[in-house]
Amino acid sequence: KQEVTQIPAALSVPEGENLVLNCSFTDSAIYNLQWFRQDPGKGLTSLLLIQSSQREQTSGRLNASLDKSSGRSTLYIAASQPGDSATYLCAVRHGSGGGADGLTFGKGTHLIIQP
Amino acid sequence: ETGVTQTPRHLVMGMTNKKSLKCEQHLGHNAMYWYKQSAKKPLELMFVYSLEERVENNSVPSRFSPECPNSSHLFLHLHTLQPEDSALYLCASSQAVSGRAYNEQFFGPGTRLTVL
Numbered sequence: 001k002q003e004v005t006q007i008p009a010a011l012s013v014p015e016g017e018n019l020v021l022n023c024s025f026t027d028s029a030i031y032n033l034q035w036f037r038q039d040p041g042k043g044l045t046s047l048l049l050i051q052s053s054q055r056e057q058t059s060g061r062l063n064a065s066l067d068k069s070s071g072r073s074t075l076y077i078a079a080s081q082p083g084d085s086a087t088y089l090c091a092v093r094h095g096s097g098g099g100a101d102g103l104t105f106g107k108g109t110h111l112i113i114q115p
Numbered sequence: 116e117t118g119v120t121q122t123p124r125h126l127v128m129g130m131t132n133k134k135s136l137k138c139e140q141h142l143g144h145n146a147m148y149w150y151k152q153s154a155k156k157p158l159e160l161m162f163v164y165s166l167e168e169r170v171e172n173n174s175v176p177s178r179f180s181p182e183c184p185n186s187s188h189l190f191l192h193l194h195t196l197q198p199e200d201s202a203l204y205l206c207a208s209s210q211a212v213s214g215r216a217y218n219e220q221f222f223g224p225g226t227r228l229t230v231l
Contacts, residue, residue, distance in 0.1 A: 004157070034219065043205055044222040045117065089158070102148060102160030102171060103220060 002027045006090055006106035014114050015082060021075040021109045023090030028071050031093040034103065035064050035075050037086040044089065048075070080113045087111070118142040119223035121206050127229045128196065136191040136226045138206030146211040147189040148220065149181060152203040164189060165211045196230045203227050 003026045013019055023033070032051045036044040048057045048064040050073070056065040063076040077084060087110045091103035119140045128134050140147065149161040163171035164183040178200075180192040189206055207220040 032218075036222070041227070043117070043119075043121075043224040044207075046219055046221060049219045091158075102150075102163050103158075104160070105158040107155075107157050 002030075002092060002094065002104045004090055004092060004104050004106035006088075006109050008109060009107065010110040010112075012112040012114060013080060015080060017080050018076070018078050019080055019111075021077070021088050021090075021111070023073040023075070023106055025071045025073075025092050025104075027094075028068050029094070030068065033064075033066055033073050034091050034093070035062075035073075036089040036091065038089060038108070039086050047088075082113045082115045085111055085113045117221045117223065119206060119208055119221050121204075121223040121226050123226060124224065125227045125229075127231065128193070129231050130196060130198070132193075132196075134193045136193070136204055136206075136228075138189040138191075138223055140187055140189075140206075140208035140221075140223075142208055142210075142221060144208040144210050144221075145186045146209045147183060147186075148207040148209075149189065149191050150205040150207065150222075152205060152225070154202075158205065161191075193228075196228075198230050201228055201230045 005024050007022045030052055034049045035047045038044050050057050050066045061078040066073045087108040089108045091105045122137045146165040148163050150158045151161055152158045161175045162181045167183050178195050182190040203225045205225045206223040209220045210218050
């Protein structure tokens with residue numbers, strides 16, 4: 001059974017710092033990996049999607065990398081801002097057959113950017 | 116706005132009530148999903164519909180009954196729930212290819228359910 005782990009569980013840093021969030025998964029047979037942010041009481045906003053054949057994706061100040069063979073992904077946030085405060089979730093889509101196309105999520109990293 | 120809407124946003128119900136959650140997607144997708152988010156637990160996949168056919172039921176109790184009448188609408192019918200079913204229920208959609216859900220998933224804002 002696929003398991004997704006996110007480290008750290010919580011992080012508080014001053015504004016302007018660059019930071020890295022980590023995600024690991026136990027079964028490397030994934031189809032893709034998606035990073036989301038979730039604001040309190042809200043749904044999920046998709047940040048980046050990395051297909052299993054890709055190594056990284058970039059969107060603005062965000063950069064996500066994927067090392068499928070080692071079961072790891074990182075989300076790099078450059079020049080952090082208070083508006084980046086949220087919970088960041090990592091999720092993998094299964095790559096094998098049988099219609100198992102839902103996402104398996106980690107518990108998330110709760111990020112606070114101090115002004 | 117992600118193009119996925121959910122109603123109601125908040126719901127309080129007793130254990131003997133019957134209620135339904137509604138999800139609608141305006142993205143032209145053909146795969147839809149229900150997830151459950153409980154406190155201190157990862158989001159859990161409940162059901163997957165691809166091309167209006169249920170392709171996954173992730174060991175969900177029968178007191179939860181999904182319905183997908185067309186590719187734009189998804190319902191979750193609730194009956195005789197338990198207090199431990201209180202959670203945020205999230206709907207998502209994506210574009211399926213050849214019957215298998217394929218690409219990026221977009222989520223609705225969720226329904227916060229409280230079972231008394």
